[in-house]
Amino acid sequence: MKKSLPLIMIFGIIAISALHRGGISFQTHLLWAVSLLPILTTLYLQKNRHQRHVPTPLLAIIMIFTLSIMFGWLTSTMKDFGFVSVTSLLCGVATLLITLQLDVSEELIHKLFASLCVFTASLCIFGLALYISTPTDRLASSFAHLPYLISSYPNGFALFLIGLLPYALYRFGRAYQFQHHSPEKATWFTITALMLIALLLTFSRGGLIVSILIMAFFILRKKLPLNKALAGLFIIVIVGTGITQAIRTTQFETNNFTKKITLQSDEKSSSVNERIDFWKGSLQLIKSRPLTGYGPDTFAFTYPYYQTHPLATSGHPHNMLLKQAVEFGIPSGLLYLALIIWILILGYRCEEKKELMAILILSVLGIVAHNMIDYNLNFTSNAMLLWALLGLILNIALAHTKAHPTLITPRRILYSISMLAALALFVSGGYEIYQREKIVHARTLTANQQYIEAENIFATIHPLFFEDAVLLRAHNALEMNNFTLANQLFNTITQRNRLYAEAYNLWAEMFMKQKEYTKADILNTRALQLDRFNRLRYHLNHIMINQKLRGALPDNVQKGYETMMQSYLILLQNNSHNTIITDDPTSALKIVDLLQTTTTNQLHIIKLKSLATKLLTSAQEEEKKFFDKFYIPVPPL
Secondary structure, rough: OOOHHHHHHHHHHHHHHOHHHOOOHHHHHHHHHHHHHHHHHHHHOOOOOOOOEEHHHHHHHHHHHHHHHHHHHHHOOOOOOOHHHHHHHHHHHHHHHHOOOOEEEEOHHHHHHHHHHHHHHHHHHHHHHHHHHHOOOOOOOOHHOEEHHHHHHHHHHHHHHHHHHHHHHHHHHHHOOOOOHHHHHHHHHHHHHHHHHHHHOOOOHHHHHHHHHHHHHHHOOOOOOOOOOOOHHHHHHHHHHHHHHHHHHHHOOOOOOOOOOOOOOOOOHHHHHHHHHHHHHHEEEEEEOOOOOOOOOOHHHHHOOOOOOOOOOOOOOOHHHHHHHHHHHHHHHHHHHHHHHHHHHHHHHOOOOOOOHHHHHHHHHHHHHHOOOOOOOHHHHHHHHHHHHHHHHHHHHHHHHOOHHEEEEEEEHHHHHHHHHHHHHHHHHHHHHHHHHHHHHHHHHOOOOOOHHHHHHHHHOOOOOOOOHHHHHHHHHHOOOOOHHHHHHHHHHHHHHOOOOHHHHHHHHHHHHOOOOHHHHHHHHHHHHOOOOOOOOHHHHHHHHHHHHHHHOOHHHHHHHHHHHHHHHHHHHHHHOOOHHHHHHHHHHHHHHHHHHOOOOHHHHHHHHHHHHHHHHHHHHHHHHHHHHOOOOOOOO
C-alpha cells in the first residue's frame, strides 16, 4: 500500500478536482501544481526498485517539449497571460514522469479505476437530479456552477465520462462473460447505464460520436457480449433518458435529440460553422508566427483580427493541436503530437497486460479525439486524467520493453528532472495562491468603495502571470480620479500586452473623461483594430469621440452601423450560438440613439427608431430568458 500511495493521491486529486466545475477554478488547478511535490517526495521515500528503461529519445522529446512551452511563455505577445495554461502543461509532464516511475500492480490500477468509475456514477446521479430540477438545458453534473448555471460546462463533463467509459464497458463485458455472481453484474450494469445516460444528456455531439466509436470497438473485439445483457443495457439507457426528458419537460424547455444531431436546434449549424472559422483563423495565426506562437492564452486576443462574424469568439480554437501550435508554435505542436503517438505505439507493442493496456490506450484515444473538435483539457480533472493515463501506459510498457543500454536514461536522472519540475511548480503555485488572495482582498475593498485601501493592497501585488491584476488596479485608480496613476498603469499594461484591446479602450475612456478627445481617438481606434466584432462598447466610444472631433458621421459610415445593428438583432432573435452575453446589448441601443442625433436623413431616422425599438424588445426578452433559464436562488458553492 505504501508504494502505491503516490498513484492513489493522483487519482484522489482527479476526483477532488472534478467536484468544483471539473477543476475549471484557479484553486483546483493550483491544487494539482502544489500537490506534485508531496506526491513525488512520497514516491522517493518509498525507494522503489522496479527499473523502467526509459529510452533517451523519448525523454529528449519530453524535455524539448517542456522547453518549447517555457520558450513560448517567455516570448509571448501577452506578457501577463498564460499562467494556468503553462502550469497545466508542465503539471501534465510532471505527472507523466512521476506515474511512469511508480511500482504499481495491475490489481491496484483496476481498483483505482473502479473507484473512480463509482465516483463518476455518483456524479451522474447528481447531474441527473440537477438536470431535472433546474433550468439548465444540458447535463453538466459537477461541471456546473450553482447558482450561475450559465457557466456550466456539459462538454467538459462529457469528456470526463469519455475518459472513463472504456473501463466501465470493459468491466461490464467481463461481468457478463465470466462472473456468475449478481453483485458484480448489477454494479457494472448500473455504473455503465448511468454514464451513458449522462453522456447522452450532455448533448455533446462530439461526445456522442466518440462514445459510439468506443462501443463499436468493444463489440467488434467481442469484449461486449451480444446478448440479453447488452440489449438490456441499451433499453435501460434509452428508457432512462426518455423518462428523464419527460420529467424535465413538465417544468422546463428541453433539447430535442433529433434536432440537435441534425443541426436543426435553435443554434442550428452555428456551432459547427464557428469551429470551422476558428480552425481557419488558427491556420492564419500559425502562418504569421510559426516558430514560437503568440503565447499561452492569447487566442481570444489574436483571433479577432481574423474574425468574420459578430460575437463569434472563443478563448481557444476548439482543437488541442491547433491551440498548442497557435500559442507555442508549430514545433511545440508537433512535439505534443509525437509524444502522444510514441507513448501509444509503445503501449500497442507491449505484449504484457494486453487487456488493461487496450483500455488505457482507448481512453487516451477517446480524449484526444474529442479534443480535436472541442477543447476541454482546461479542466484540471480532464487534463490530469489524460496525463495519468499516458503515464500508466508508459509505466506498463517500459517495464516490459528491452532497449539498448546506450539508449536508456538512468532512473536518478528521471528523479532529478521530476523533482526540479515539481519543486518549481510547488513554489510558483504557492506564490500565486498568496498573490491571488491579495487580489481578492483588494477587489472586495473596491466593491465596498474603499478605493484608497484597495490601492494600498494593489501596490503590493506582484503575481507571476495574472492578466487582470494591473487592469484592476487601473480601474481602481479611475474610481479615485487619479488619472496620473491610471495613465502610468495603462502604459505598463499596453507595453507588456500590445494586443489587449480592453486596456486601450479603457485608456481611451479615461481621456474622454478628461475631454482629451484626440488622445482618446488614437487609443479607441487601436482597440477597434484589435477587436471590432465582439465589443460594441468600443464602437459606441468611437461614435462619441468622432462627434466631438468631427461632427456628424458620413452617411455611408452610419449605414455601416445600421447593418451592424441589424446583424446584432438577427443574433438576438435567432438565439444563435453567438450569445448576447458576449457584450452588453444596451451598447447597441446607445449607438442607435447617438446616430439618431446626428443624421439628417429622415428616412434613415425612421429606420433607426424602428431598429432601436426592436433591439430593446429583443434584448429585454433575451435577458429575461437567460435569467429564467439559469438563475437558481441558492448560495454559490
